[in-house]
Amino acid sequence: MVANEQSIQFDLATYLQEKKALVEVALDQSLPIVRPAKIYEAMRYSLLAGGKRLRPILCLATCELSGGTTAMALPTACALEMIHTMSLIHDDLPAMDNDDYRRGKLTNHKVFGEDIAILAGDGLLAYAFEFVATQTQGVAPENLLQVMARLGRTVGAAGLVGGQVLDLESEGKTDITAETLTFIHTHKTGALLETSVVAGAILAGAGETDIQRLSTYAQNIGLAFQIVDDILDITATQEELGKTAGKDLLAQKATYPSLWGIEESRRQAQALVDEAIAVLATYGPKAQPLQAIAHYIVTRKS
Ligand code: FPP
Ligand code: MG
Numbered sequence: 001m002v003a004n005e006q007s008i009q010f011d012l013a014t015y016l017q018e019k020k021a022l023v024e025v026a027l028d029q030s031l032p033i034v035r036p037a038k039i040y041e042a043m044r045y046s047l048l049a050g051g052k053r054l055r056p057i058l059c060l061a062t063c064e065l066s067g068g069t070t071a072m073a074l075p076t077a078c079a080l081e082m083i084h085t086m087s088l089i090h091d092d093l094p095a096m097d098n099d100d101y102r103r104g105k106l107t108n109h110k111v112f113g114e115d116i117a118i119l120a121g122d123g124l125l126a127y128a129f130e131f132v133a134t135q136t137q138g139v140a141p142e143n144l145l146q147v148m149a150r151l152g153r154t155v156g157a158a159g160l161v162g163g164q165v166l167d168l169e170s171e172g173k174t175d176i177t178a179e180t181l182t183f184i185h186t187h188k189t190g191a192l193l194e195t196s197v198v199a200g201a202i203l204a205g206a207g208e209t210d211i212q213r214l215s216t217y218a219q220n221i222g223l224a225f226q227i228v229d230d231i232l233d234i235t236a237t238q239e240e241l242g243k244t245a246g247k248d249l250l251a252q253k254a255t256y257p258s259l260w261g262i263e264e265s266r267r268q269a270q271a272l273v274d275e276a277i278a279v280l281a282t283y284g285p286k287a288q289p290l291q292a293i294a295h296y297i298v299t300r301k302s
Helices: 002-009 012-030 037-047 054-065 070-092 108-112 114-135 141-155 160-170 178-203 208-235 256-260 262-279 281-299
Strands: none
Touching (some): 012 070, 012 281, 037 070, 037 108, 054 178, 054 281, 070 108, 070 114, 070 160, 070 178, 108 114, 141 160, 141 178, 178 256, 208 256, 208 281, 256 262, 262 281
8 A cells, every 4th residue: 555655664763753852852941840849840750751752743743734833833742741641640640540650760659749749740731721822823813722622622521531430430340342442542542642633733724624634543543552552561561661561451451452352453453554544645745754653553562
């Protein structure tokens, strides 16, 4: 398939490295330490702990694809990472998944205590919205408002929070269906990935048809991302993942491999990615970064 060949020829490693470096600098500058230093240190500890920065990069990529500039999308790109980071800090808390490691480092509450970790998450979530509203330049106000509304919906009960609740309710149950599992993931991880993709296009002033096409791309890679995450939880090591491996089995979590087996899960992830790549064919070479990212999602090792 032509799209697939294109995406493999594209130098994704360099592209990701360049965009990631840009995001790292912007994130570092976004949050200086002021009084009370402890909370800023806790927020910075998790925000600057590395990670793939996939959400910001997707946002920058779709803004560019839609004719916008990096500068237009950078504040939103940072906000997406702030929101993602806060969700991970809270997800790792003893009341949730009770995890000790994240991104190769001790989790936030292990270093700063539970009280500060909860507040660090709250601080990052609120700051994400402030940051988008105050730092975005060169974007039509109605487009900016639309992005902020989408961000709100994405973190709330219609998105991350709703997905997490169903995830917690499903733990230990043996009769979870593929439909419930997909609901969990489209909300818990898919919603923020979709918003990352769509926000970049909205900021650049993209029309409804393009936004729809990019949503389809995002929904497909979002689900594929999660299927691969479930597979890696079984097949990868803690060193590769930067977080505890084998957790799903231990927590008796329903996962795609537990429902379908590893081979079928791989096949399903690949089919989703193939469709995501195909839906962008209409953009020609301009879509190469997004197509290559889709391809990377099924081949990644961490
Ligand atoms: C990781 O999933 C967790 C998430 C992707 C998001 C969890 C969402 C919340 C804690 C709600 C956050 C609250 C607000 C207000 C947005 P996982 O546990 O399956 O993966 P892991 O192995 O990386 O921990
Ligand atoms: Mg977790």
